[in-house]
Amino acid sequence: DARVTQTPRHKVTEMGQEVTMRCQPILGHNTVFWYRQTMMQGLELLAYFRNRAPLDDSGMPKDRFSAEMPDATLATLKIQPSEPRDSAVYFCASGLVQFTGELFFGEGSRLTVL
Amino acid sequence: SQQGEEDPQALSIQEGENATMNCSYKTSINNLQWYRQNSGRGLVHLILIRSNEREKHSGRLRVTLDTSKKSSSLLITASRAADTASYFCATAQGAQKLVFGQGTRLTINP
Numbered sequence: 237d238a239r240v241t242q243t244p245r246h247k248v249t250e251m252g253q254e255v256t257m258r259c260q261p262i263l264g265h266n267t268v269f270w271y272r273q274t275m276m277q278g279l280e281l282l283a284y285f286r287n288r289a290p291l292d293d294s295g296m297p298k299d300r301f302s303a304e305m306p307d308a309t310l311a312t313l314k315i316q317p318s319e320p321r322d323s324a325v326y327f328c329a330s331g332l333v334q335f336t337g338e339l340f341f342g343e344g345s346r347l348t349v350l
Numbered sequence: 351s352q353q354g355e356e357d358p359q360a361l362s363i364q365e366g367e368n369a370t371m372n373c374s375y376k377t378s379i380n381n382l383q384w385y386r387q388n389s390g391r392g393l394v395h396l397i398l399i400r401s402n403e404r405e406k407h408s409g410r411l412r413v414t415l416d417t418s419k420k421s422s423s424l425l426i427t428a429s430r431a432a433d434t435a436s437y438f439c440a441t442a443q444g445a446q447k448l449v450f451g452q453g454t455r456l457t458i459n460p
């Protein structure tokens with residue numbers, strides 16, 4: 237059963253610490269998206285990749301966030317240093333570049349920054 | 351900023367009734383999709399409607415699209431307790447970017 241896998245599922249950290257979230261997209265998918273979900277802002281698109289190349293990261297605070305795809309089976313989202321306002325659920329989703337289709341979401345990484 | 355705006359923000363109905371949710375968007379789109387999110391889970395794709403389509407059905411789901419009004423509706427017929435979830439519309443901008451609305455929180459009362 238193909239699925240997007242995200243780790244960790246839950247993370248509690250202190251302000252100023254580095255946080256790395258990982259995502260394993262579905263094998264064969266060539267687009268990867270990072271979204272952040274909060275009660276106030278809803279689902280915000282942070283960044284997305286096509287064939288491992290970043291296409292748009294305009295939704296991401298550049299000074300502290302970075303997103304990469306070291307290889308086709310791994311996407312990472314890093315926050316350094318973390319701040320309390322970064323507390324949210326971070327979702328990774330993957331899909332196919334012929335973009336008339338659906339996105340497949342992981343279960344999310346719930347981040348709490350104290 | 352979000353592209354889609356769902357209406358209502360919350361909806362509570364009795365089991366067996368129909369539920370209708372609306373979505374408005376601002377710019378031209380390639381397609382519009384609806385997703386469901388159960389509490390504490392990731393989003394799950396429900397249905398996609400292309401910009402040249404006006405209506406689409408999938409099981410108990412019916413989606414309409416009016417590009418002249420930049421709006422879409424999702425109808426769930428004969429609702430069940432398991433339909434309790436948040437429902438999001440998402441618009442595909444250009445060839446790549448999928449932007450979500452704020453969602454409608456649907457509660458089905460037994």
